[in-house]
Amino acid sequence: MDHIDHVLIVDDDREIRELVSSYLKKNGLRATAVADGRQMRSFLEGDTVDLIVLDVMMPGDDGLVLSRELRAGRHKAIPIIMLTARSDEMDRILGLEMGADDYLSKPFSARELLARIKAVLRRARMLPPNLQISEAGQLLRFGRWKLDTTARHLIDADGTVIALSGAEYRLLKVFIDHPQRVLNRDQLLNLTQGREADLFDRSIDLLVSRVRQRLGDDAREPAYIKTVRSEGYVFSVPIEIVEARE
Numbered sequence: 001m002d003h004i005d006h007v008l009i010v011d012d013d014r015e016i017r018e019l020v021s022s023y024l025k026k027n028g029l030r031a032t033a034v035a036d037g038r039q040m041r042s043f044l045e046g047d048t049v050d051l052i053v054l055d056v057m058m059p060g061d062d063g064l065v066l067s068r069e070l071r072a073g074r075h076k077a078i079p080i081i082m083l084t085a086r087s088d089e090m091d092r093i094l095g096l097e098m099g100a101d102d103y104l105s106k107p108f109s110a111r112e113l114l115a116r117i118k119a120v121l122r123r124a125r126m127l128p129p130n131l132q133i134s135e136a137g138q139l140l141r142f143g144r145w146k147l148d149t150t151a152r153h154l155i156d157a158d159g160t161v162i163a164l165s166g167a168e169y170r171l172l173k174v175f176i177d178h179p180q181r182v183l184n185r186d187q188l189l190n191l192t193q194g195r196e197a198d199l200f201d202r203s204i205d206l207l208v209s210r211v212r213q214r215l216g217d218d219a220r221e222p223a224y225i226k227t228v229r230s231e232g233y234v235f236s237v238p239i240e241i242v243e244a245r246e
Contacts, residue, residue, distance in 0.1 A: 053080075054083065080100045138241055171192050
């Protein structure tokens with residue numbers, strides 16, 4: 001039997017829940033709709049989904065809190081599309097930082113949302129095996145740093161813990177998973193945000209700059225993340241697995 005993709009809609013607006021659920025079902029998907037984070041958690045305890053559509057502005061735990069929670073737990077691999085009430089760029093960037101794979105501003109058409117859902121699922125499944133992000137908990141050493149992939153933070157040579165945002169962690173993990181390999185902006189956007197290059201693709205350059213700052217890397221003569229002119233970036237130091245965890 002062919003697999004039918006299952007989408008979970010989390011939105012406190014009943015009209016949006018009913019509209020989106022009905023449209024997705026008419027277009028061959030399974031759809032379940034819940035009103036808040038409590039109902040989302042309860043549903044995920046007993047069922048599996050292929051993608052979550054998550055509203056940002058909700059009473060109680062909002063979409064940003066729930067996205068961060070999902071990315072830190074056992075459901076971290078589920079793609080997330082965020083619905084934002086405003087088109088402000090900072091809202092979109094914050095949503096991506098918290099782990100969203102894509103975003104859509106309200107008001108939106110159900111047809112566009114369906115297209116976004118299919119695109120995110122397609123990208124998630126079409127990444128070649130040699131461009132996948134590993135999920136196993138590990139302590140990885142490179143240069144004077146260690147990366148704890150369970151707690152998602154850096155540890156320097158003196159044992160000081162350096163916190164990372166969600167976006168910073170994902171980018172650094174992509175580089176660590178593919179050392180000595182040149183990655184272009186399109187690949188980095190797909191691997192870190194699940195989206196193709198668009199007008200905001202220069203955000204990757206800004207994110208690289210922030211990760212370099214975390215590592216104390218001199219952008220003029222970087223030791224870790226080097227720029228390959230007209231091609232992309234390469235993580236240039238060897239990786240050692242210090243500890244592997246189940």
